[in-house]
Amino acid sequence: MIVxxxxxxxxxxxxxxxxxxxxxxLDVMKDAWSMKDYTEAVPPHMLKAVADNxxxxxxxxxxxxxxxxxxGFTGRxxxxxxxxxxHMVGVKKAYRxxxxxxxxxxxxxxxxxxxxxxxxxWTYDPHQGLNAxxxxxxxxxxxxxxxxxxxxxxxxxxxxxxxxxRFKVEWWITSKxxxxxxxxxxxxxxxxxxxxxxxxxxISGLDGDVRVVKNILLNKDKDLVLVExxxxxxxxxxxxxxxxxxxxxxxxxxxxxxxxxxxxxxxxISLIENEERRNFYLLWRASLxxxxxxxxxxx
Numbered sequence: 001m002i003v004x005x006x007x008x009x010x011x012x013x014x015x016x017x018x019x020x021x022x023x024x025x026l027d028v029m030k031d032a033w034s035m036k037d038y039t040e041a042v043p044p045h046m047l048k049a050v051a052d053n054x055x056x057x058x059x060x061x062x063x064x065x066x067x068x069x070x071x072g073f074t075g076r077x078x079x080x081x082x083x084x085x086x087h088m089v090g091v092k093k094a095y096r097x098x099x100x101x102x103x104x105x106x107x108x109x110x111x112x113x114x115x116x117x118x119x120x121x122w123t124y125d126p127h128q129g130l131n132a133x134x135x136x137x138x139x140x141x142x143x144x145x146x147x148x149x150x151x152x153x154x155x156x157x158x159x160x161x162x163x164x165x166r167f168k169v170e171w172w173i174t175s176k177x178x179x180x181x182x183x184x185x186x187x188x189x190x191x192x193x194x195x196x197x198x199x200x201x202x203i204s205g206l207d208g209d210v211r212v213v214k215n216i217l218l219n220k221d222k223d224l225v226l227v228e229x230x231x232x233x234x235x236x237x238x239x240x241x242x243x244x245x246x247x248x249x250x251x252x253x254x255x256x257x258x259x260x261x262x263x264x265x266x267x268x269i270s271l272i273e274n275e276e277r278r279n280f281y282l283l284w285r286a287s288l289x290x291x292x293x294x295x296x297x298x299x
Contacts, residue, residue: 024066032090034157067095070104083119123166127233132268140181141169143265146255175292198224213250223285231277
């Protein structure tokens with residue numbers, strides 16, 4: 001099946017039909033996650049098995065080259081039953097910034113709806129700002145769960161040397177929040193929209209070339225909380241890996257505290273201050289129903 005959609009640069013989206021394409025998907029994994037080899041990659045026989053048994057595997061192709069893919073399967077949770085778990089979405093570095101990952105996720109959503117799913121779940125590193133902007137800003141996910149060192153040791157170029165802490169986000173694909181976000185009727189707030197309503201538990205400051213956590217003040221008097229995280233964790237890691245690890249260890253306390261007390265991560269907010277990028281998560285102590293209805297206390 002070829003999806004009836006293509007971009008100006010000739011990229012098409014399709015279900016895998018040629019077994020040789022499974023090996024080409026491994027090349028995308030290796031490039032997208034800067035893997036030294038295929039040790040961290042999902043093997044072709046597993047891709048085939050999942051795709052043939054109720055899972056979802058779609059590729060983005062330009063000519064004979066596979067430039068991106070999305071891969072998922074069915075999961076189950078005692079709280080909300082069966083859902084679709086999106087295990088990986090990857091795009092080769094040379095093709096990033098062209099909307100390929102977004103299109104793959106929207107095709108995955110379309111497929112999940114056709115199968116009767118209302119929820120898609122996946123994990124990601126909450127310290128990666130670009131992923132936060134994509135997940136919250138473009139797709140409209142929410143987050144209620146945080147797992148320290150979720151995968152244990154990882155050896156790809158992005159994750160090597162630091163704890164594999166993860167959010168497990170929820171994409172409620174039939175909700176007003178998600179529909180309004182992906183159709184462009186709802187935009188994430190700006191920093192100035194929420195700063196006067198929120199509490200800031202992370203006190204940060206510059207230490208040489210990178211920003212670090214200076215102090216943590218946990219307080220749940222306000223329903224809105226802005227949690228700062230690195231403007232570019234990959235840059236911090238490159239400059240001083242110990243400072244990158246400290247960011248992760250410090251934020252564990254913050255995420256665990258607020259999620260335990262009923263707050264939900266609802267937005268990613270970024271700003272440029274004195275030529276420095278600063279990232280924040282906006283947490284809101286509200287019901288899931290209110291969030292999914294698209295209600296916002298800052299409007």
